[in-house]
Amino acid sequence: MKTGFLIPLISLLVVGVPAQMPLLHPGNMSGVVCAQTPDKTVGLALESVFSPVRAPENKTMGLTQRSFLDLVETSRSELEIALVVDGTESMRDSLDSIKRTLGSMIDDLQLYKGPHVRLQIVVYRDNGAAQGEIEFPLKAAGRKFTADRKSLQAAVDQISADAGAPYFPELIDLGIQSAITDLEWSDDEDTTKWLLVFGDAPPYLPDFTEPETGARRRVATDQLIGQANAKGIKVNCVLCTSREEDRHAYEAVLDQLRDFMGSLSSETGGLMLDLSYPDLREAIETAGKQPRVPLHEVSVITRADIDSVRDELSRAQSLLAQDRRLKIAILPHMPLEKMSFHADLPAVQLSTDLRQRLRRIPGVEIASSGLVRRQLESLVSRGVTGEALLQALAAALKLDYVIWGSVENDGQLVRIDSAIYDGIGGEAIVQNTVRSNGPAFGESSNEIVRGLINKAIRTPNDARLTSALAVLRTTPSVNGELITRVSNRPEVESSLLTGYELLEQALSELAGSEASQAGLAEAEAALANAVGPNGDPQNGTGHMLLASCYLNQSAALAKQGNAEAANERMQRFRAALNQAFQFRSRVPSETDRVEIEADFNLFIKKDIAAAVKNYQLMAKQSATATGPNNTNE
Numbered sequence: 249m250k251t252g253f254l255i256p257l258i259s260l261l262v263v264g265v266p267a268q269m270p271l272l273h274p275g276n277m278s279g280v281v282c283a284q285t286p287d288k289t290v291g292l293a294l295e296s297v298f299s300p301v302r303a304p305e306n307k308t309m310g311l312t313q314r315s316f317l318d319l320v321e322t323s324r325s326e327l328e329i330a331l332v333v334d335g336t337e338s339m340r341d342s343l344d345s346i347k348r349t350l351g352s353m354i355d356d357l358q359l360y361k362g363p364h365v366r367l368q369i370v371v372y373r374d375n376g377a378a379q380g381e382i383e384f385p386l387k388a389a390g391r392k393f394t395a396d397r398k399s400l401q402a403a404v405d406q407i408s409a410d411a412g413a414p415y416f417p418e419l420i421d422l423g424i425q426s427a428i429t430d431l432e433w434s435d436d437e438d439t440t441k442w443l444l445v446f447g448d449a450p451p452y453l454p455d456f457t458e459p460e461t462g463a464r465r466r467v468a469t470d471q472l473i474g475q476a477n478a479k480g481i482k483v484n485c486v487l488c489t490s491r492e493e494d495r496h497a498y499e500a501v502l503d504q505l506r507d508f509m510g511s512l513s514s515e516t517g518g519l520m521l522d523l524s525y526p527d528l529r530e531a532i533e534t535a536g537k538q539p540r541v542p543l544h545e546v547s548v549i550t551r552a553d554i555d556s557v558r559d560e561l562s563r564a565q566s567l568l569a570q571d572r573r574l575k576i577a578i579l580p581h582m583p584l585e586k587m588s589f590h591a592d593l594p595a596v597q598l599s600t601d602l603r604q605r606l607r608r609i610p611g612v613e614i615a616s617s618g619l620v621r622r623q624l625e626s627l628v629s630r631g632v633t634g635e636a637l638l639q640a641l642a643a644a645l646k647l648d649y650v651i652w653g654s655v656e657n658d659g660q661l662v663r664i665d666s667a668i669y670d671g672i673g674g675e676a677i678v679q680n681t682v683r684s685n686g687p688a689f690g691e692s693s694n695e696i697v698r699g700l701i702n703k704a705i706r707t708p709n710d711a712r713l714t715s716a717l718a719v720l721r722t723t724p725s726v727n728g729e730l731i732t733r734v735s736n737r738p739e740v741e742s743s744l745l746t747g748y749e750l751l752e753q754a755l756s757e758l759a760g761s762e763a764s765q766a767g768l769a770e771a772e773a774a775l776a777n778a779v780g781p782n783g784d785p786q787n788g789t790g791h792m793l794l795a796s797c798y799l800n801q802s803a804a805l806a807k808q809g810n811a812e813a814a815n816e817r818m819q820r821f822r823a824a825l826n827q828a829f830q831f832r833s834r835v836p837s838e839t840d841r842v843e844i845e846a847d848f849n850l851f852i853k854k855d856i857a858a859a860v861k862n863y864q865l866m867a868k869q870s871a872t873a874t875g876p877n878n879t880n881e
Contacts, residue, residue: 290341290342290345290346290446290486290488290523291342291344291345291346291348291349292345292349294345294346294349294350294352294353325361325364325438325439326361326364326366326434326436326438326439326440327357327361327364327365327366327439327440327442328366328367328368328393328433328434328439328440328441328442329357329365329366329367329368329393329442329443329444330367330368330369330370330393330427330431330442330443330444331346331367331368331369331370331404331444331446332370332372332420332423332424332427332443332444332445332446333346333369333370333371333372333407333423333445333446333447334371334372334373334418334420334423334446334447334448334449334488335371335372335373335377335379335383335407335408335409335410336373336374336377336409336410336411336418336449337409337410337411337491338416338448338449338490338491338494338498339409339446339447339448339488339490340409340491341491342446342448342488342489343407343409346404346446347401347404347405347407350400350401350404351397351401354367354397354400363395364395365395366393366394366395367386367393367394367395367400368384368386368388368391368392368393368394368427368431369384369385369386369400369403369404369407370382370383370384370423370426370427370430370431371383371384371385371407371423372418372419372420372422372423372424372426373410373418373419374411374415374417374418374419374463375419375461375462375463375464376461376462377410377411378410378411379408379410381419381422382419382422382423382426383407384430385403385404385406385407386399386400386403387403390432391430391431391432392431392432393431393432393433393434415452415463416449416494416497416498416501417449417450417451417452417453417463417501418447418449418450418451419451419466420445420447420449420450420451420508421451421465421466421467421468421469421472422466422467423445424443424445424467424472424476424483424512425466425467425471425472425475427443428443428472428475428476428479428481429475433479433481440482441479441480441481441482442481442482442483442484442518443476443481443482443483443484443518444484444486445483445484445485445486445509445512446486446488447485447486447487447488447505447509448487448488448489448490448494448498448505449490449498449501449505450501450504450505450507450508451465451466451467451508452464452465453465453504454468469508469511469512472512473511473512473515473516476512476516477515477516481516482513482516482517482518483512483513483516483518484513484518484519484520484521485509485510485512485513485518485519485520485521486520486521486523487505487506487509487520487521487522487523487524488523489523489524502524506522506524509522511807514758514759514760514807515760517758573611573612573613574611574612574613574648574649574712574713574716575613575614575615575645575646575647575648575649576606576612576613576614576615576647576648576649576650576651577614577615577620577641577642577645577647577649577650577651578599578602578603578606578614578615578650578651578652579599579620579650579651579652580593580595580596580598580599581595581598581599581652581653581654581655581664581665581666582595582654582655583654584624584633584634584637584638585633587624589617589621589749589753591745591746591747591749591750591753591770591774592742592746594655594687594689595655596749597687597689597742597745597746597749598655598664598689598692598693598696599617600617600689600745600746600748600749600752601689601690601693601734601741601745602651602693602696602697603617604734604745604748605693605697605730605731606651606697606730608730608836608837608839609716609717609730611716612716615645615647616752616755616756617749617752617753617756618752618753618754618755618756618757619645619756620641620645621753621756622756623641623644623645624637624641626644627640627641627644635674636674638650638652638669638674639671639672639673639674642669642671642672642674643671647671648671648712648713649668649669649670649671649677649713650668650669650671651666651667651668651669651700652666652667652669653665653666653667660685661683661684661685662683662684662685662686662687662692663681663682663683664681664682664683664684664692664696665679665680665681666679666680666681666682666696666699666700667679667680668700668704668713670710677704677707677709677710677713678700678703678704678707679703680696680699680700680703681699682695682696682699686738687738687741687742689741689742689745690733690738690741691733693733694731694733697730697731698731701717701730704717705717705718732836733836734787734789734790734836735778735784735787735789735790737783737784739783740778740783740784740787740790743774743775743777743778743783743790744774744775744778744787744789744790744793746774747771747772747774747775747778747790747793747794747797748771748793750767750768750770750771750774751767751768751771751775751793751796751797753767754766754767754768754770754771754800755767755800759800759803759804759807760803760804760807760808764800764804765801765804768797768800768801768804769801771793771797772794772797772798772801775790775793775794775797776794778790779791779794779827786831786834787831787834788827788828788830788831788832788833788834788835788844789834789835789836789840791824791825791827791828791831792824792825792828792832792835792840792843792844794824794828795821795824795825795828795847798817798818798820798821798824799817799818799821801817802814802815802817802818802821805817821851822851822852825844825847825848825851825852826848826852828844828848829844829845829848829852832844832845842862842865843862845862846859846862846863847859849862
């Protein structure tokens, strides 16, 4: 099972939501001393999340695990973005960061959209704020969106922080509604519309009201979602950190803010960037240290140019220690022009089998099939074809290598041609051919893995790939895992691979969406067949994947308010997890076995300490370097 198929542990151990009375804003309390270094993470995020060069490897939190770059890639030709910003005192550092980095964000977006990016700005505060509850600093006629950089920068520069009294919650709900209803959004079907919301405090609770101050909830979350969807607006949220003197109030309502932003983003097709998570902040800070690369118009790049650069890069890679994992995509073995990701096709099952095997190599990251499918569809829709398609895919997903080939069946033998392609030049580094009288997966995959890896290790012209795979010579256990099938029965193996593919594609969709739920249901059917009476009831991998289906279904149903159905799915999840734990010795991957034990300790035994140790071991295994001198991202 791919790490991340189950809900992350951190989402299960969050602080409880406080009682109905909002916390007083600490800025009104006596004896509070501010002693915090200015937080620059919001600015670093704006400088990196839309940049193809500096985008952090850690993606948005949650089940979808998509990046903002993915969202830009799939947007239409025109893009309108309304920045909705908390203008209260606790956001002073974040406001300064936004002012400083707005230009960089626009530069990055224009790499994709050219001049077709227009913005507007809405500032919200709290009830009775001196500068007003809602402010529109961009003085455009009719509150239209604009691409004028000077006007946008001037508007942002004039935003000043105001007191957030009387309580820590703010009028974020009113700010979002004002952006949706009061700005002049385009009606053009070729225009993608976004909100980009920045805040560190949730709205007031729905049933809170205080006549003395007028503090109250203005707009229900469901109403905001309905208004955004009616106009086709995706709500993207950046959950910001707060000042040191606000720590107590911030931490107490953090869960409430996560729920609010998470609902808005997931129900409108947007994303949430949660900067309260230390690992995500660290990834953004690391990405922010990379220099911005100036862009220049270039002439046509020839094959000779590519060969020259590849030779130079190969020499450099042999001298420099790599500081990140290898990222590889595995495509279905079929013509690019006829590429399909239907899970029951032999060529797709082969790619699924190779993907679930090769992800066990330390220091190697395998791109999810859902992400690869969406990116390929996007490139093809823009007219990219032939050899250029592989290179464009590698560039868009920041791939080091692509594994791809063909499957031919003459009625007697199956011939499988596979190759590892360089992500920069698009050339085949190593090639391998397997002939089999069995299916295209299973034992055939064993031969493909052996052939490609052995040839890659012996290939002298790609030092990085050779170094990464050479670790297999010193880790027999991993080497054995690579050629261990998920089942020795072809019909069971086929059902498992179908379920695996459907599950991975479902989890690349928006959590709770129709596409995600349909995919989970199909995956459940295939996996239930694999471990049913006519399948292999003792297959630990099948039960593990089935448990993941049930848990994700339960989470989606709970979010929809269907508690009874969610509980029924949770009971199925526990039963499947029990079975996975019982038969975990038959699971090929050591990391998967540890994850089963971790989830069993957490959900069944309720032994959080033991579960945390398991998850820490998983993190350590995931952080294994690609070679003796390498470290992971």
